[in-house]
Amino acid sequence: xxxxxxxxxxxxxxxxxxxxxxxxxxxxxxxxxxxxxxxxxxxxxxxxxxxxxxxxxxxxxxxxxxxxxxxxxxxxxxxxxxxxxxxxxxxxxxxxxxxxxxxxxxxxxxxxxxxxxxxxxxxxxxxxxxxxxxxxxxxxxxxxxxxxxxxxxxxxxxxxxxxxxxxxxxxxxxxxxxxxxxxxxxxxxxxxxxxxxxxxxxxxxxxxxxxxxxxxxxxxxxxxxxxxxxxxxxxxxxxxxxxxxxxxxxxxxxxxxxxxxxxxxxxxxxxxxxxxxxxxxxxxxxxxxxxxxxxxxx
Amino acid sequence: xxxxxxxxxxxxxxxxxxxxxxxxxxxxxxxxxxxxxxxxxxxxxxxxxxxxxxxxxxxxxxxxxxxxxxxxxxxxxxxxxxxxxxxxxxxxxxxxxxxxxxxxxxxxxxxxxxxxxxxxxxxxxxxxxxxxxxxxxxxxxxxxxxxxxxxxxxxxxxxxxxxxxxxxxxxxxxxxxxxxxxxxxxxxxxxxxxxxxxxxxxxxxxxxxxxxxxxxxxxxxxxxxxxxxxxxxxxxxxxxxxxxxxxxxxxxxxxxxxxxxxxxxxxxxxxxxxxxxxxxxxxxxxxxxxxxxxxxxxxxxxxxxxxxxxxxxxxxxxxxxxxxx
Amino acid sequence: xxxxxxxxxxxxxxxxxxxxxxxxxxxxxxxxxxxxxxxxxxxxxxxxxxxxxxxxxxxxxxxxxxxxxxxxxxxxxxxxxxxxxxxxxxxxxxxxxxxxxxxxxxxxxxxxxxxxxxxxxxxxxxxxxxxxxxxxxxxxxxxxxxxxxxxxxxxxxxxxxxxxxxxxxxxxxxxxxxxxxxxxxxxxxxxxxxxxxxxxxxxxxxxxxxxxxxxxxxxxxxxxxxxxxxxxxxxxxxxxxxxxxxxxxxxxxxxxxxxxxxxxxxxxxxxxxxxxxxxxxxxxxxxxxxxxxxxxxxxxxxxxxxxxxxxxxxxxxxxxxxxxxxx
Numbered sequence: 001x002x003x004x005x006x007x008x009x010x011x012x013x014x015x016x017x018x019x020x021x022x023x024x025x026x027x028x029x030x031x032x033x034x035x036x037x038x039x040x041x042x043x044x045x046x047x048x049x050x051x052x053x054x055x056x057x058x059x060x061x062x063x064x065x066x067x068x069x070x071x072x073x074x075x076x077x078x079x080x081x082x083x084x085x086x087x088x089x090x091x092x093x094x095x096x097x098x099x100x101x102x103x104x105x106x107x108x109x110x111x112x113x114x115x116x117x118x119x120x121x122x123x124x125x126x127x128x129x130x131x132x133x134x135x136x137x138x139x140x141x142x143x144x145x146x147x148x149x150x151x152x153x154x155x156x157x158x159x160x161x162x163x164x165x166x167x168x169x170x171x172x173x174x175x176x177x178x179x180x181x182x183x184x185x186x187x188x189x190x191x192x193x194x195x196x197x198x199x200x201x202x203x204x205x206x207x208x209x210x211x212x213x214x215x216x217x218x219x220x221x222x223x224x225x226x227x228x229x230x231x232x233x234x235x236x237x238x239x240x241x242x243x244x245x246x247x248x249x250x251x252x253x254x255x256x257x258x259x260x261x262x263x264x265x266x267x268x269x270x271x272x273x274x275x276x277x278x279x280x281x282x283x284x285x286x287x288x289x290x291x292x293x294x295x296x297x298x
Numbered sequence: 299x300x301x302x303x304x305x306x307x308x309x310x311x312x313x314x315x316x317x318x319x320x321x322x323x324x325x326x327x328x329x330x331x332x333x334x335x336x337x338x339x340x341x342x343x344x345x346x347x348x349x350x351x352x353x354x355x356x357x358x359x360x361x362x363x364x365x366x367x368x369x370x371x372x373x374x375x376x377x378x379x380x381x382x383x384x385x386x387x388x389x390x391x392x393x394x395x396x397x398x399x400x401x402x403x404x405x406x407x408x409x410x411x412x413x414x415x416x417x418x419x420x421x422x423x424x425x426x427x428x429x430x431x432x433x434x435x436x437x438x439x440x441x442x443x444x445x446x447x448x449x450x451x452x453x454x455x456x457x458x459x460x461x462x463x464x465x466x467x468x469x470x471x472x473x474x475x476x477x478x479x480x481x482x483x484x485x486x487x488x489x490x491x492x493x494x495x496x497x498x499x500x501x502x503x504x505x506x507x508x509x510x511x512x513x514x515x516x517x518x519x520x521x522x523x524x525x526x527x528x529x530x531x532x533x534x535x536x537x538x539x540x541x542x543x544x545x546x547x548x549x550x551x552x553x554x555x556x557x558x559x560x561x562x563x564x565x566x567x568x569x570x571x572x573x574x575x576x577x578x579x580x581x582x583x584x585x586x587x588x589x590x591x592x593x594x595x596x597x598x599x600x601x602x603x604x605x606x607x608x609x610x611x612x613x614x615x616x617x618x619x620x621x622x623x
Numbered sequence: 624x625x626x627x628x629x630x631x632x633x634x635x636x637x638x639x640x641x642x643x644x645x646x647x648x649x650x651x652x653x654x655x656x657x658x659x660x661x662x663x664x665x666x667x668x669x670x671x672x673x674x675x676x677x678x679x680x681x682x683x684x685x686x687x688x689x690x691x692x693x694x695x696x697x698x699x700x701x702x703x704x705x706x707x708x709x710x711x712x713x714x715x716x717x718x719x720x721x722x723x724x725x726x727x728x729x730x731x732x733x734x735x736x737x738x739x740x741x742x743x744x745x746x747x748x749x750x751x752x753x754x755x756x757x758x759x760x761x762x763x764x765x766x767x768x769x770x771x772x773x774x775x776x777x778x779x780x781x782x783x784x785x786x787x788x789x790x791x792x793x794x795x796x797x798x799x800x801x802x803x804x805x806x807x808x809x810x811x812x813x814x815x816x817x818x819x820x821x822x823x824x825x826x827x828x829x830x831x832x833x834x835x836x837x838x839x840x841x842x843x844x845x846x847x848x849x850x851x852x853x854x855x856x857x858x859x860x861x862x863x864x865x866x867x868x869x870x871x872x873x874x875x876x877x878x879x880x881x882x883x884x885x886x887x888x889x890x891x892x893x894x895x896x897x898x899x900x901x902x903x904x905x906x907x908x909x910x911x912x913x914x915x916x917x918x919x920x921x922x923x924x925x926x927x928x929x930x931x932x933x934x935x936x937x938x939x940x941x942x943x944x945x946x947x948x949x950x
Binding site (some may be wrong): 340341343447449477478479480481482484486487489504506507508511512533534545547548549551552553554560562563566567 | 813815
Binding site for chain 2 (some may be wrong): 025073188189191192193194195197198199207208211212
């Protein structure tokens with residue numbers, strides 16, 4: 001005789017019992033966090049601006065009008081014009097494309113490489129772990145900005161090389177996070193339990209380990225998008241990577257440096273754009289981390 | 299009653315920077331089908347490690363394991379896979395032994411999915427049946443573990459262990475993390491399941507009152523060795539090993555008038571690393587003699603069915619050797 | 624109040640979590656005399672630790688809030704004392720031992736210094752004097768004074784707990800609150816630590832509140848027992864009254880859940896169901912959903928803690944005189 005005599009209710013169609021997927025759980029968690037929603041809004045704003053740049057920007061990105069150079073913000077030019085009479089607002093709008101591309105591509109690239117290294121190191125341990133992590137340590141010993149500078153200096157300017165430089169700089173962070181995640185999950189009893197019910201190594205990695213490492217990885221991706229954009233801007237600022245006349249925000253900052261007293265708007269608005277986007281990404285990343293951590297839910 | 303499990307000279311050593319850690323050292327016992335062997339001991343005695351070695355979650359350093367007549371000490375891949383269907387484990391911590399990212403039904407159904415014991419269509423029904431067997435309401439089918447309390451989580455673990463219809467289950471402290479009233483519910487459940495399905499258990503715990511309730515035979519472990527083994531009834535009536543005596547006297551009874559004379563052990567437990575050829579218990583034993591420090595005792599059958607690992611158990615029992623304190 | 628060193632009257636503590644209110648402690652009252660040991664027994668979520676923290680006014684705020692009641696310790700209400708007074712009280716008049724010895728000690732301070740710290744906080748004495756006192760305490764708890772300069776990680780669990788006890792008793796407090804002090808320890812070590820606590824208790828004449836879920840430990844150490852359920856005391860009395868003459872169905876259920884070492888039991892008699900959700904406690908008696916003797920009256924009306932015999936009180940309609948009056 002079993003403890004609780006609940007008759008098997010075969011009338012309950014179990015497939016009808018709704019299961020909250022990870023996506024739904026995350027969304028529910030995010031919704032509650034106001035700051036995260038602000039961050040999300042800012043990110044969506046960027047996407048919107050990037051996609052519909054042609055419709056939003058009143059002028060072309062390179063439309064010069066030397067007679068209207070150094071115009072302060074006014075109705076005609078919301079953010080004013082720069083030293084070549086180009087509308088800063090339009091340039092910022094078009095410049096968002098650089099930020100998006102660099103951020104997305106660099107983050108993805110570093111995530112993939114970093115995850116591969118981290119997974120191998122974490123799962124196999126021993127010598128593999130040792131060799132791979134020492135390699136990562138060497139990379140970490142060089143400040144990422146300096147690393148970026150070296151790579152771009154070696155490969156030359158241009159958006160492609162900026163992406164590579166920034167991506168390489170971010171690989172160690174991913175490798176470490178993934179490795180740490182795997183190491184901690186590996187020790188959990190449910191991994192042992194999975195082995196005891198006959199699961200193969202492959203099944204354990206795919207079904208048990210990786211899904212539980214997702215949270216920190218996703219958060220890291222959000223954070224590294226922000227970092228990538230910031231680094232690309234920094235590189236442009238010092239004259240490497242994407243250069244004027246490209247409307248990359250960092251390049252605009254650099255070019256506008258000289259006019260900070262005469263025409264503050266040339267430097268200020270690109271700077272604000274960078275700051276706002278990074279701010280939004282950080283807020284969203286924090287909110288995502290809180291929403292993805294199942295332990296916080298009780 | 300046929301013998302389901304026979305363990306001979308089982309050893310598990312771990313190599314550490316400080317030396318060789320003797321986690322499990324020369325364990326011998328037999329277990330008959332349908333019976334429960336309780337393994338008791340305090341932290342560090344090796345009981346959990348032994349459970350895992352028997353289940354091949356850890357590989358033995360030496361020794362022989364004979365399951366259902368077959369020598370499974372060094373199984374190949376196929377044998378190991380087949381063994382998994384027959385031998386299962388219930389884990390101690392209901393919070394870390396189930397994957398937080400899987401629903402109740404996914405966790406319980408996974409063994410069946412791995413071994414394809416039934417079609418996908420039938421899987422749902424089988425899972426619901428198992429949930430009912432362990433007392434989990436059907437509406438919890440798609441719930442995540444973090445929404446449930448320890449008792450319910452442990453039921454999930456039990457259902458998972460039953461999914462493949464094993465003959466033998468190692469229960470590693472399955473109720474230690476639970477409240478007393480939930481403990482009782484789970485213990486009753488496990489006893490019912492054993493009766494219904496003719497299960498054989500190894501029940502590992504540090505709680506003597508629990509082990510007495512559920513076991514037919516009990517083995518007491520200390521620093522990797524089995525110091526005493528006999529029937530459950532016998533152990534509580536007559537202990538032959540000094541450690542067992544001390545262990546039993548240390549348990550606080552819920553009887554205010556029965557202030558038992560407690561045998562307090564001296565000092566702390568000695569190190570399991572490179573223990574050397576001597577009795578593991580000699581540093582704390584109130585009867586310790588010179589021989590105890592020089593030679594490791596072997597397990598012998600002191601009385602029919604009652605085994606003990608002590609040089610002087612006869613002298614202690616008949617009173618010729620008294621406590622040194 | 625006369626010989627009572629501690630009097631808790633009608634204490635209620637709530638925790639605000641998201642939008643829901645967790646009623647951790649509900650209208651709890653208890654008394655403790657000098658030199659007495661009270662066992663506060665209950666399962667997880669019963670509210671024992673919250674009660675203990677309230678006595679020292681240490682309930683984390685937010686999210687916790689003491690919403691009512693008074694805690695009279697040595698004549699004055701703890702809840703009304705100033706921050707300075709509270710700090711003076713903690714460690715000196717009232718001390719607490721927490722459950723997990725592994726995390727109660729500061730890993731980067733020597734054990735001797737940790738004991739000396741509490742001595743210096745409450746006494747105007749030099750560093751040297753405090754160190755001497757610390758060494759005395761170490762010896763008292765059975766640790767060689769030479770180990771003054773050792774760090775916590777160099778000690779085993781049982782010894783760490785002894786250090787914790789030394790810290791708690793260093794200033795000879797009048798009241799010691801021990802929150803599951805031996806739960807994390809092996810049974811043989813537990814025996815040693817309980818023996819030690821008994822000795823010290825007698826030596827210093829300290830009153831003690833021992834929080835535990837283990838009825839065996841209570842039987843060995845306590846004079847009085849209070850059984851907690853869902854934030855309330857459902858039964859309280861002398862040791863004999865509770866162990867030989869338990870009345871409340873929950874108490875009886877608790878005893879029925881423990882396997883008996885001395886007698887054979889075929890099946891245990893656990894209490895069906897689970898503790899109620901503290902954000903949604905049932906109307907009427909909080910134990911009604913699980914009680915085998917529950918009636919409609921129990922579901923609608925919440926009984927009060929009433930004295931049924933001298934020194935033995937129960938919160939249950941089965942034994943209440945009041946109900947007859949109302950009906």
